[in-house]
Amino acid sequence: MDLSWCRFVGALVVAILLCLQGFCYSEQAPNYSFVHDSTSAPNISYYDYIIIGGGTAGCPLAATLSQNYSVLLIERGGSPYGNPNITNLANFGASLSDNTPTSPAQPFISEDGVYNSRARVLGGGSCLNAGFYTRASVDYVNNAGWDGNLVNQSYQWVEKLVAFEPPMRQWQSAVRDGLLEVGVTPYNGFTYDHIIGTKVGGTIFDRDGHRHTAADLLEYANPKGLTVLLNATVHQILFRTKGKAKPTAHGVIFSDSLGIKHRAQLNKGSKNEIILSAGALGSPQLLMLSGVGPAEHLRSHNITVLVDQPMVGQGMSDNPMNAIYIPSPLDVEVSLIQVVGITPVGSYIEAASGANFGSPAGMQSFGMFEPQTGELFTVRSDQSNPGMAKFFEAMKPADRVFRGGFILEKVLGPSSTGHLELRNKNPHDNPSVRFNYFQDPEDLRRCAEGIRIISRVIASRAFSKFTYPYLSFPALVNMTLSFPVNMLPKHNNVTSSHEQFCRDSVMTIWHYHGGNQVGKVVDNDYKVLGVDALRVIDGSTFQYSPGTNPQATVMMLGSRYMGVKIANDRVKSDGSS
Template identity: 75%
Template sequence: MGLLWWRFVSVIVALTTVLLCFNQVCHSQQAPNYTFVHEASTAPASASYDYIIIGGGTAGCPLAATLSQKYNVLLLERGGSPYGNPNITNLAAFGVPLADNSPSSPAQRFISEDGVINSRARVLGGGSCLNAGFYTRASTNYVKNAGWDPNLVNLSYHWVENIVAFEPPMLQWQSAVRDGLLEVGVLPFNGFTYDHIDGTKVGGTIFDRHGNRHTAADLLKYANPKGLTVLLHATVHKILFRTKGKQQRPVAHGVVYRDAKGVKHRAHLNKGSKNEIIVSAGALGSPQLLMLSGVGPAQHLSSHNITVVVDQPMVGQGMSDNPMNAIYVPSPSDVEVSLIQVVGITKFGSYIEAASGSNFGLAPTGTPQRNFGLLSPQTGQLGTVPPKQRTPEAIAKAIEVMNSLNSSVFRGGFLIEKILGPLSTGHLELRNKNPSDNPAVTFNYFKEPQDLQRCIDGVTTIERVIESRAFSNFKYPYLSIQALINMTANFPVNLLPKHDNDSVSIEQYCKDTVMTIWHYHGGCQVGRVVDHDYKVLGVDALRVIDGSTFNFSPGTNPQATVMMLGRYMGVRILNERIASEGFA
């Protein structure tokens, strides 16, 4: 009876969530009337606030909206607004921002030392403005291991979902993948759910039924307009510290930032022992900014002539990026354009997902280009050559060939796998003292044998799905699995590079075709750089709240949990502060 009751309750909650979303934002394509959002160039040379949040991304927006209910909050975002940009707001244009490598792009490209091309957000709303939209919660074990309050976690997820999460339409391709996963034993079928449960499920999406994207920036609808100031194109260069007490303990008290014109501004904390600076600049930006501010490995900071505030050798350590590998399946039947909707959560630690169809996007020059959206060479997802060979010339060649092909070639889709964790980790270092430049980051894909084995098992499961009866309408019968895997680099999609032998092991396939699924994390991990309240160890009045604190990527896609974390920690900070200050 209890199980049936909770299923009934979950259905009611889901229906209520969809109705709330529909009533609030589904048909709204106008920019919200955010009277608190301004260009940084309009800001005074100096101003004071109760909280200064650095990074208006997936965690920063819900955090700022929450804290603004009681306090005076400044949110500093180095990018611009997502509103009014159809390449962000429309599903059909997915991949266009990721393909734009201009200085004004909302996506800043970086290449890891491993050679895999990646991207970091530079826009209000962060990665939720750029991603494939999949929305799924962390597992109950993840929540338990993180030490979070499960009741507040659940309430915080619902707070997010009331505005940004939807049930996707299930069309032919995604349905075939779902049924194929069930046929090969990725069981049970869990239907549509935001929960992370072993088996096959239909997850949520931040694209509504009209194909409009809803991002973390939409969560600013919850903000108290009188308590929040958001500044765009505000690049923070340094966190300012002073010392207190006999121990001369560093205390964060302000920041230095520059506007789009390069003019320097300062923001300070109001007097009060509970006021704080919170860094939510992402897995690259947060450790980078701590180092630029003097919190990091002393020897490395000194090599860049940065004054050491705290010797913190773990800043920048534990960097991880979940590797993604894919198989392209050309289809004899038409397929819909779809991003991630179905996921197979296996017991061996690999997540099986799918995307289908192609569309014409615009290059930064405005020229139409054929692309595969999630897995396009325009976005740097070029798996036809090993990582170190993914040069601009190789990408340009793949795009040229792609644009010359008949549209029938693009009828099909990708089955992809992402591994749990991962266990393999790397590190991040500064290249220079410019916060707008990318740091150097190494992820060490497949360094741990268990990660490689999970990829092998994942690709093997994909092969079985492709051969399943449920998937038969979307596969040419004369194309064997080995033929699909061994497609040469003359075909400009993300498949295996040429080898002298006719057959390549799946192990080699995993190494050669590794790409990113943009779920990188680490650099300011709990227990190493921050405590369980996300306070930076060794200093006062400074926290880090974002994906840089994760030891493992939560769920099959982290965005739901990053947004939840912003809300969760905002509520916790408010509750603890209100209790300590003695008012309700």
């Protein structure tokens, strides 16, 4: 029997088995002929560009560079296609609560005691997040020194495939109207732009509730110029030092899903490069594992110091999120982030609702609940609060499932920073990271102002049908704190300050960044200082998180924008020589 026919039959059987297990993709998944499991990789291979990390930055960057060059994209996770927990909006949270060794989300707990996750899947964080799509502000673009025209063209390139206008239903509309009622104005309607006031932003979920991710941007790729390897973990970037003014990156060592090691190297040519796009945790970690980082720290792990670069792993930040849980007397739609109030006080107000938080998987989707706690009566009842007691007494057992949503705030910036260090030399393991939430008093002030705005939105006429009139805002605060939102000790916030609530209830919104910042670890072209033929293009280079959600900007910059610039600069260099 013909070998190709055997492979076809085998693939068909696997597809049928996956469908029987509920892993059929409801839309036509792209037929990427260039995507392969890492076990099929040769012992050694050669490319013009090697991109480490097939996430929000790496996928579109690979697609752009593949038009004219041979590109290898190495992703440590698997494919997002065919996984309904990634694809379907209603299943949001299931991937985040999946703690299996090969799950799309790899959990970690920061040294601050806050639950978090990092992506481990083709498409990166765009496969796991709440889907909000918004551009960076004009000031952010100008401060970064980016070409505004190319930025806009690059955003549009992304938006053609992955950005949509969300449907506005009752809960999101009530939050929008409540924000306007309490003065978060003007109303800017539906827009991708970052503008002070209240707006409806974009989403990467289409009208059918299906997620579109950075992996979809590989549709732009030249299939003849691109190779994507899944389930491939890079252990080390290789450098040449002999006869070189600076260490020069020339290859990588990676292991496949069976633990077998392979080598990929750059083709000969002074302009070929390795590009790190492994994210705010993965990129600093890999630089350190390869000998670029704080010398004393590297020596403590018996890593040979190639370049003493003390700023690798520094400047780590995570935008703190604080949410108020609001039980509703009415059924609400399943919705993720759609409306945002961009306030002049430095807080962003957003909301989510519905049954995606009522299932055991969804209970952890904002880091707020333990699995299997899908009933409100498990929340501690504060009998000293008459409204709280009346609420629990009035509830019928059939109503004690989660029905309601959250209004949350995220702090601009933030100004507080921490650091990242290696735990060990195993690239599969998470590094140690501390974000130092609210270390800067300005972050705490912004959070407290955001909580005050949320309290007014909840009390607004526009939002009134989704609230129990006898549940005061302090009761909602205390109810929220009853859930294990983090590992920090809790205070009784019925009479304490908004600032204390911010500290007690801090969570991640998965917008961590830093560790390889521009001007400290990389230059303005994202080339790593002190070495040649190596760049970092991802959120680890950011000083501050762009806009209310960074994914659009990561796809724009870490991909199309820098891909075009790299290709154009290379053509100009070739012409001048």
